[in-house]
Structure formats: C-alpha cells, structure tokens
Amino acid sequence: MSNNKYKILLVEDEANIRSFVEATLETNGYQVVLTGSCTGGLTMFSSHAPDLVILDLGLPDRDGLEFIKIVRQVSSAPILVLSARTTEEDKVSALDLGANDYITKPFGTAELLARVRVALRNRRFDTDEDRAPRNVFILDDLKIDYPKRLVTVGEKEIGLTKTEYNILAFLSEHAGKVLTYSAIIKAVWRFSDSGSVKKLQVNMANIRKKLGVRPGENRYILNELGVGYRMLDE
Amino acid sequence: MGKSKEFVKHSLFTFGVLLAALAICLVLEYVVKAHSLISDVFILGVFIIALNTPGYYWSVVASFASVMIVNFVFTYPYYAFDFINPENLTSAIIMLVVSIMTGTLTRRLRETERTKAEIERVRMRADLLRAASHDLRTPLTTIYGSSSTIIESYDSLDDSQKLKLLSEIRQDSEWLIRMVENLLSVTRIDGDNVQISKVSTVLDELLDTSLMLFKKRYPNQPVNVSVPDEFITIPMDPMLIQQVIMNILENAVLHAKGMTELNLKVSLNGNQALFEISDNGCGIPADKLPKIFSGYVDTSTSERPTDGKRNNMNIGLSVCSAIIRAHGGNIWARNRVGGGASFFFTLETEENGDTL
Numbered sequence: 001m002s003n004n005k006y007k008i009l010l011v012e013d014e015a016n017i018r019s020f021v022e023a024t025l026e027t028n029g030y031q032v033v034l035t036g037s038c039t040g041g042l043t044m045f046s047s048h049a050p051d052l053v054i055l056d057l058g059l060p061d062r063d064g065l066e067f068i069k070i071v072r073q074v075s076s077a078p079i080l081v082l083s084a085r086t087t088e089e090d091k092v093s094a095l096d097l098g099a100n101d102y103i104t105k106p107f108g109t110a111e112l113l114a115r116v117r118v119a120l121r122n123r124r125f126d127t128d129e130d131r132a133p134r135n136v137f138i139l140d141d142l143k144i145d146y147p148k149r150l151v152t153v154g155e156k157e158i159g160l161t162k163t164e165y166n167i168l169a170f171l172s173e174h175a176g177k178v179l180t181y182s183a184i185i186k187a188v189w190r191f192s193d194s195g196s197v198k199k200l201q202v203n204m205a206n207i208r209k210k211l212g213v214r215p216g217e218n219r220y221i222l223n224e225l226g227v228g229y230r231m232l233d234e
Numbered sequence: 235m236g237k238s239k240e241f242v243k244h245s246l247f248t249f250g251v252l253l254a255a256l257a258i259c260l261v262l263e264y265v266v267k268a269h270s271l272i273s274d275v276f277i278l279g280v281f282i283i284a285l286n287t288p289g290y291y292w293s294v295v296a297s298f299a300s301v302m303i304v305n306f307v308f309t310y311p312y313y314a315f316d317f318i319n320p321e322n323l324t325s326a327i328i329m330l331v332v333s334i335m336t337g338t339l340t341r342r343l344r345e346t347e348r349t350k351a352e353i354e355r356v357r358m359r360a361d362l363l364r365a366a367s368h369d370l371r372t373p374l375t376t377i378y379g380s381s382s383t384i385i386e387s388y389d390s391l392d393d394s395q396k397l398k399l400l401s402e403i404r405q406d407s408e409w410l411i412r413m414v415e416n417l418l419s420v421t422r423i424d425g426d427n428v429q430i431s432k433v434s435t436v437l438d439e440l441l442d443t444s445l446m447l448f449k450k451r452y453p454n455q456p457v458n459v460s461v462p463d464e465f466i467t468i469p470m471d472p473m474l475i476q477q478v479i480m481n482i483l484e485n486a487v488l489h490a491k492g493m494t495e496l497n498l499k500v501s502l503n504g505n506q507a508l509f510e511i512s513d514n515g516c517g518i519p520a521d522k523l524p525k526i527f528s529g530y531v532d533t534s535t536s537e538r539p540t541d542g543k544r545n546n547m548n549i550g551l552s553v554c555s556a557i558i559r560a561h562g563g564n565i566w567a568r569n570r571v572g573g574g575a576s577f578f579f580t581l582e583t584e585e586n587g588d589t590l
Contacts, residue, residue: 106411198467201436205465208438215438215459216445223439225472 005031006120009050011041011067012082013060021054024109030116037061045071052120054112055099056082057090065093072098078119082107092227095180102178102227118176118233137172139232142211142220144172153211163188164207167200168231171221176233178224204229244287248296255279256303263308272308273329276300280333284340293337301330358556359420361528365549366417373406373413408451412484416553419477423560430560432469437461437500437507440472444479445498452487460499468507468583474557475581478565481550482511482577490515490575507581514574518567526567527555554579 008025012018013036022032033048035041038059045053053071057064068079078100083091091102100119103112137144141154149165151158160168166188171179185192185200204223213219222230255276262268262275280300284293305326306315317323380399384391391399423430438461445457479498486496493515501508518526558565558579565579 106407198434201439201467202465205436205438215441215461216449216457217442218446218449222446223436223442225435225439225443225476226433 005029006051007031007033007048008116009033009041009044009048009053011035011038011053011059012056013037021112024112028113038064038067041067042070051077052116053077053079054082055079057094058084065090065097068094068097068099078123080115080119092180095178095227096182100177122174122177139175139220144169158210160207160210164203167203168207171229171231175231178228178230180228184228244292247286248283248292251279251283252296252299259308272304276304277333277336281336281340284337290338290341294334297330297333297337300333301326304329362420362549362552366413369549370410370413373409376406377403413549415477416481416549419474419553419557422474423556430471430474432471434467435470435472437466437468440475444476448480448483455487455496457483458495458497462500462502466502466507466583468581470561470581478554478557478579481554485550486511486513486515492516493574505582505584507583509579510576512570512574512576517569517573518575523567527551527565
C-alpha cells in the first residue's frame with residue numbers, strides 16, 4: 001500500500017467523536033489510527049510512529065498530560081489536544097509540557113483540519129536537519145527581515161524596541177502555533193517572576209498598536225485569552 | 235483578608251464609634267447641658283455597631299462598654315463607678331438590656347436580608363432552568379426530527395433535500411452550543427458564595443477575542459469599536475465577560491430589526507469601565523424593557539418569533555445580568571433617543587484589597 005499520506009493517531013474515548021473525526025481526516029487524505037485510552041495510545045504511538053497525534057485531555061485511564069510527558073521524552077511529533085471548556089488549566093499545562101496546539105470542544109471539522117495542516121507544516125521546521133535558515137518572514141503586508149532585524153508593514157518601517165522585536169520574531173518563528181505566556185517569557189527574558197505576564201501583555205499591546213491592529217481585525221497576531229499568543233500563518 | 239485583619243478592622247470600628255459617642259456625649263453634657271440624651275446616644279452607637287459588624291459579639295461588647303462609660307463619666311458620682319446605688323443599677327441594667335436587644339434585633343434584620351437574597355437566587359436559578367428547558371427543546375426537536383427523517387426516508391429524499399435537513403441539524407446544533415455555553419457560565423457563578431475567580435485581563439485582548447468569535451458566527455455584521463488608547467486591564471473572569479459581550483451583540487442581531495449599525499464602546503470613568511453596546515434598530519418594546527434581564531419566559535402570550543429567528547433573548551440577557559452582578563458591576567438597557575437600543579454594563583478596574 002503506497003503511503004505518501006500522513007498518519008494521524010487519534011486518542012479519544014468517545015466512540016461518536018472518533019467516528020466523525022476519522023471520517024473527516026480520511027476523506028481529506030490522512031491515514032488514521034484509533035484508540036480509546038491513554039495506554040492504548042502509548043502502545044500505538046511506539047508501534048505506528050504517527051506523524052501527528054490528536055489527544056483528548058479527558059481520558060478515562062490516565063491523564064492525557066501523562067501521555068504528552070512520556071511521548072515528549074522520545075519524540076517531537078506534533079500533538080494537538082482536544083479540551084473541554086472546563087479544562088482551561090489543563091490546556092495551558094498541555095502546551096507547556098510540549099503539546100503544539102489545542103482545539104476546544106465542541107469543534108467544527110474545518111477548524112480541526114486547519115489545525116492539523118498547520119501543525120504538520122510547522123513540523124518540518126522543528127527538526128534541526130530540515131531547518132533551512134529563514135531570512136525573511138512574510139504575512140500579508142507584514143515582513144520581518146531577520147538578519148537586519150527589520151520589520152515593515154507595506155512600505156512603512158516599524159520602529160520596535162529590542163524586546164518587542166524579540167517577541168515578534170519568536171512568534172513568527174513558530175507561526176501558526178500557539179505559544180504560552182511562559183514559553184514566550186522564557187524565550188525572550190530567560191527568567192520569569194510575578195510581573196512577567198503583565199510585562200509581556202504591555203509589550204504585546206505596544207506591538208499591536210505599532211502594527212496598527214485594532215480589536216476584532218484578526219491580523220498578524222491572535223491572542224488566546226488566558227493562554228498565550230499565536231502568530232497567523234500565511 | 236485574614237481572620238486577624240478582620241478582627242482588627244471590627245475592633246477599630248467598634249472603638250471608633252464608642253469614642254465618637256463619648257465625644258458627642260461630652261459635648262452634650264458640658265456644652266449643651268442636655269443630660270437626658272446621653273444613654274440614647276450610646277444606644278444609637280450600639281445600633282450602628284450592630285449594623286456594621288458580623289455576629290453578636292461586637293454589639294454585646296459595645297453594650298457593656300456603653301453602660302460602663304455612662305456610669306463612669308456621666309452618672310453621679312462622676313468619674314467613678316457606682317452600681318450599688320439602686321437607681322444607677324436599675325438604669326444600667328435597663329440600658330444594657332435595651333442595647334443588647336437593639337444589637338440582636340439589628341443582626342436578625344440583616345440575616346433576614348441575606349435569606350431574602352438567597353431566595354431570590356434560588357428563584358433566578360429556577361427561572362433559568364425553566365427557560366433553558368423551554369429553549370432547549372426546540373433545537374433538539376429539529377435535530378432529532380431531521381435526522382430521523384433522513385434515516386427513514388433516505389432513498390426517497392433527493393440530495394438537495396438531504397443537504398437542507400443536514401444543514402438545519404448543524405444550525406440547531408450551533409444554537410445548542412451557545413445555549414450550553416450560557417448555562418455553563420451560570421454554573422460557574424452559582425455557587426453558595428457566588429465567588430468568581432477574577433484574573434487581570436487586557437481589555438483590548440478581551441474585545442479582540444469576543445469580536446472574532448462574533449464575526450465567526452455573524453460574518454456579515456460589522457461592529458464599530460471604540461476603546462480608549464491606554465493600556466487597560468480589568469480583573470474579571472474573561473470567559474464569562476466574553477459571554478456577556480457575545481450575548482448582547484447577538485441579541486442585537488436577532489432582535490434589532492432594521493439595524494444598520496452596531497457599536498461597541500468602552501470608556502473609563504475613574505475606577506470603572508463602562509461598556510456600551512448600541513444599535514439603531516427597532517428598539518426594545520416598552521413592556522419588555524423592565525423585565526428584560528429577568529429571564530422571564532412569558533408562555534401565556536405564546537411568544538413566537540415573527541421572523542423565524544430564535545427567541546433566545548430570555549436566557550442570554552438574564553445570564554448577562556447574573557454574570558455582571560457576580561462581578562460586582564451594574565447592567566442596564568434603554569432605548570436611544572434617535573431610535574434603537576443601548577445596553578450598558580460596568581466593571582471595576584481595581585480589585586478591592588488584593589491586586590492580581
């Protein structure tokens with residue numbers, strides 16, 4: 001069986017959810033492997049080596065977070081978590097433990113497919129061998145020239161402080177992926193204290209203002225309330 | 235606030251009131267020479283203390299203290315205790331009894347108030363549940379009915395018919411999702427203490443998220459946004475306030491007939507953030523306006539939406555009201571002078587005591 005298709009492991013205990021997710025993924029050209037428990041998930045992960053994992057956080061036998069911790073010890077395969085609205089803190093923990101993105105239930109199939117696409121695309125840049133050093137990041141009329149540390153919107157050059165540039169560059173390097181407050185803080189400031197999140201938020205507000213973004217416009221950077229930020233991906 | 239801080243606060247208050255009573259009485263005694271008012275002033279003091287301190291402890295302590303002070307300072311022999319004298323003893327006992335009773339009566343009054351608030355909450359919850367089951371039945375009927383039709387008549391229906399039924403199922407599922415989100419919001423604030431957990435939230439980010447969610451559901455309805463320039467954070471439960479904004483915006487889309495513009499404006503007034511969502515539609519009917527946030531489902535007049543749109547106004551707005559009140563803010567609505575309606579709600583921008 002020729003296999004150019006990406007293989008996705010779906011770890012979800014609700015049979016009806018497995019059913020429609022499998023149908024959607026398969027009709028969109030993905031190969032799907034299913035399991036209903038964390039333990040099953042770990043077994044299948046090692047035997048099938050999937051390209052991506054969709055993991056439900058509310059699994060019956062073990063905590064989904066356990067799965068992430070264990071898998072992350074050996075693999076950087078993208079993990080998307082499915083979370084219910086009541087598990088806000090779990091979402092952030094999952095991301096901090098190494099999950100790449102989250103989808104909140106109930107979710108639409110379009111959203112699911114979009115997140116899968118983005119996660120698989122970003123994956124190529126996460127392994128060092130594949131990483132071609134990018135000189136330029138372009139999103140709509142936003143352009144970031146890394147070697148020159150220059151940011152332009154259209155023709156206009158945007159004057160950012162060193163910190164603001166570092167934040168923007170970090171987000172762009174992981175475009176499409178949600179980055180938690182703590183991930184950004186660690187990357188930009190190295191250390192964190194109780195005032196770090198506020199400092200980050202103030203910097204983000206300044207960046208938005210300088211880029212000319214108003215609330216609701218959905219340009220360049222999405223903010224995930226209570227979780228972190230995500231730069232749009234093309 | 236720690237227990238000891240509470241204790242210090244209440245003892246200072248009690249002491250302060252007694253001191254004030256003493257000062258007033260000294261003035262009365264020596265300046266105005268109105269000797270007969272002395273006991274009354276202290277009983278008034280005990281009353282005030284009972285109103286502002288928890289439990290019976292403080293008012294009882296104040297009662298005893300008052301009797302002591304009156305006997306010591308204002309009763310012959312002056313600046314000495316004398317309870318042996320029968321007249322002094324009697325008046326002291328009477329004053330003690332009166333002030334203790336004043337204290338306990340005041341406490342009982344406050345407790346009745348609290349029970350009334352509790353009853354009100356229980357009634358609101360019952361109303362909400364009733365409105366919810368009423369509103370949930372309709373989309374469920376469609377989902378169950380349409381899917382059954384497709385299964386049973388699969389071969390006799392053509393593709394376009396099947397597609398239509400299926401998209402109606404999806405539409406009503408989306409409706410159910412919104413309803414459940416509202417109900418979930420209510421459960422978050424409906425504990426015994428109505429304590430929501432507030433987090434310092436950036437105003438711009440809250441609006442951004444709310445508006446994008448709104449745009450996803452109603453892509454053809456633009457919203458004009460007006461916010462202050464400065465960096466503003468507000469302590470709140472962001473999911474709940476997002477729910478409020480969504481519900482009010484959605485309410486405008488569904489009920490403001492003839493609306494051509496929908497505005498969202500936030501302004502700062504000292505420690506208070508004022509949110510205003512206004513439209514230029516048909517306005518709110520005068521008879522509905524007073525009850526608009528109460529979740530009252532008027533089944534007697536069989537409110538059937540005349541334009542086929544959902545009649546979810548009841549739950550959405552009453553959930554908004556519950557959320558804003560749980561945040562310690564106010565919410566109100568009125569019709570605009572030139573036509574259309576405005577919904578307002580306020581949130582404190584600073585948390586009393588602990589900052590987050």
